[in-house]
Amino acid sequence: MPPPNTLRALIDVTKTTQALLSHYQASLSPPNNTSSTTATAAGDQLASPLDTAKACTTLLKSHTTTLSLLLLTPPLTPSALITKIGDVSSSVLSGLVAAAVTGSDPITGNNSANGLGSLMKTELRGGVLRVLAAWGEVLTLVLRLAERRQSELDGKADTRKKKDEGPTEAERQSVLATTGMVWEACDALLKFCDNGIVGLVVKKAEEWRSVLLDAVEELKEWGEDVDGEEDELAGSDDEFADDDDIFGAANKLGKEDVKLKALLDTSVKKLKMVGMLYQALIKRRLKTFPKSPSKPTASTEEKNGGGKESQQDVTAKLEQLMVHLRAVPEGVDDLASAFYDLDEGEAKVMFDKCCSEAKKAVAMVRQSWNGTDDEFTVWSGKWVNAVDAE
Template sequence: MSEKFKITITTTLTLVEQFQSTLSSSQTNAGQRPNPSTNEQNKDLDPLALLSASATALKSHVTKLSLLTLTSPFTASAVATTLSTLNASVLPSLVTAALLVTPDSHTAAFQSEIRVLTNTALKELFFLVREIQAVAEAKASKKSLDQSEKDTVTLAAGRVWDACDVVIDVATKGVVGFVVRRAEEYRDLVRDAVEEIEEWDPDEDGDEFFDELLDDDNEDRPTSGDSDDDDEDSEEAAAALRARKKDTLRVLKPIAQIYPAIITNRLKLVPVPLVPSDVKVLESLMRNLQQIPEHIDEVAGALYEEDLQKYTSQVGKTKDCASRAINLVVLPWAAKQSSGDQETVGDKFTTWSKTWIKVMGEVSKSIDKT
C-alpha cells in the first residue's frame, strides 16, 4: 500500500469517528441554543435538501468504493481519490446538514431522529472502510480475494446504502411526514389496547389447577351458606367489572377517533417552513398523543387488577391528554396567526372537536361519579 493510501484511509476513519462524536454531543446538548453567528451564516440553507443530497452522494461514492475494492487489480490510488472526496465534501456536508436541524426549526423529536439516522450511516461507513482497509492489506500479500471476503465488502456496502436510504426518505418527507408517521404509530397502539380490552372477559375463570390446589390445602372448608355468600359476592364483583369494562370502552373509543381526525385535518396540512409557534404546538401535540397509549395500558392493568383508584386516575389522565391534543389544534394553522373569532376562522375539524368534547362529557359521566 502506498503511503498516500494509508494516510487517506486513516483520515477517513478518524473523521467518521469525530463526526459521530459531534452528532452525539450535539444530541446531548440539544436543548442549548445554537450559535447565532452560525445560524446567520446558514440561514439560506435548506438542511433537509442538503441532507438528502449528501446521503445520495454518499451512496454513489460507496458504490464506487465497493467496485474499486472488489475489481482486480486493486488500485489504491483510485480508492484514495474517492475517499478524499468523501473526506473533503460529502461527509462534512452530511454532518453539517444534520446539525442544522434544530428543535426550534424542526421539533426536538425530528432533530433526534435525524441525528440517530445520520450517526447510523456514519457507523456503517466506518465498518465498510475498515473492510476496505483489510482488503488492501490482504491484496498486498495475495493476488485475489476469496468469496467470503468479497461478500463481507458487499454486505458492508449494502448496509451503508440502506442507512442512507432511510436518511433520504426521512429528509424528503420532512417534519410533516415524520409527525404523521409517529401519530399513526400511536394510533395503532391505541387501537391494539382497545381491542385487547374488548376481548377481555371479566367472567373468565382463573387457573383451575391452582384453584384446586388452594382448595385442597384449605382445611377450613366453607359451609354451604358461606359458599352461597361467596358465589353472590363473586357475581356482584363480575357484574361490576363488566360495567366498568363497558364504561371504559365508551370513553376509549372516542379517544381513539382523535388520531385519524388530527392526522387528516391537521398534521397532513402543517405549513412549511414551520414557524416557531407551530413548532411549539407540534411538540406539545405529539407529547400528548404519545402519552395516551401509555395511560391506556395503565387503564387496562388497573381493570385486570381491579384497582379502582388507579383505574379512575388513569382514565382521567387519558381524557386530559386527548382533550389537550384536541384543543391544541382546534383551529386551522393559518387561523393561529390571526386574531379572528373562533366561529369565523374555524373549519369542519373545529366543529367536529366541539361535538367530540360534548360526547366525551356524556360518556365519562359514570366514571367521573366514581
C-alpha cells in the same frame, strides 16, 4: 499486486478515517450530544440542515457506489480508494455532522429544547447516525481487504509479481451486502428530508395510534379473561396446570370486581374513540399543515384584522399538539399497569388523564390552520360530547 507502500497508505488512511468516524458518532450519540467546535460552528451557519443532509447523503451514496466498484474490479487500486475515502471524509461526513448538530431548529430556525423542534432534530440525528454506522462497515471491509493483500505481500516476496485476481466470492458478497446497507440508510435519510415536517408528524402520529390501539386490544382481552370461570384443568394433576402461578402471570379480573370491570369497559370503549380521533387529526390537521408558508407581513396582518397567527405561532401550536398526542399512548401504559394491579383508583386517574390529553389536542386545532371552521370543527364537537357522556 499493488505496491506495498500504497497498501500501507490505504490501511493508514482507513484507520485514521475510522477514528474520525468514531469521534463523529460519539458526538451525536446521547447522552453527550456534543460535537467538535468546527462541526458546531458550521452547523450554526447552515441555512437549511435538511437540505444539507440531503445533498451530503446523495453524494455519499454516489461515492459508495464508486468505491464498491473499485473493490470488485481487479486489480485493487489503493490510490483510487484513498482518494475516494478522502472525498467522503473531507466533505460528506463533516457536512452530515454539521447538519445533525446544528443549533437551529431545521423547521423554525429557532433554538428549541422541546416539542417538535426537539423531535425533528432527534430524528435527523438518528438518521445521520445510521448512515455513519453503515459507512463504518464499508471502512471495515476496505481495511480487511487491504490487510489481506498486505499479509500476502509480507509472506511471499514473489507475490508482488502475481496478478491480482480480485476479491474472493465471499468478499464480493460482503462488498455487495455492505453497499446495500449504505444505500438503505441513505434512502431512509433522503426520504426523511424529502417528507419534512409533515411527513414526520404524520409518521409519529400513526405510530402512536398503533401503540394506543394495541394496548386497548390487550386490555380488552385481559378483561375477558375473568378469574373464577370453570377451568378444565382444575383438580387435575396436569404438570402445566400451575404455569400462571409459577411464571408470575398478571392478576386476573375477578367476578366480584364489578366497578373495576365497568371502568375497564368504559376505558376500552372511549380509548377506541381516541383512536378514531388520531385518524381524523392525521387526515384533517397533520396532513394539511402548511409546509413552508412565509411569516405574515405587517400589511398582511393589518389586512386580516390582526387575527391571523404567524407561522411561528402555528408551528408552536403543532409542536404542542404532538406533545399531547404522544402523551396519550404513554398514559395508556400506566393505565394498563393500574388495571393489572387491580388498582381502581389509579386506573380512574390515568383514564381521566388520557382523555384530558386527547381533549386538549382537539381544543388546540378545533379550527383549521388558517383559523376557520371546517368539517373537523363540527366533528370534533360531537366527539368531545361523546367522550364526556357517561
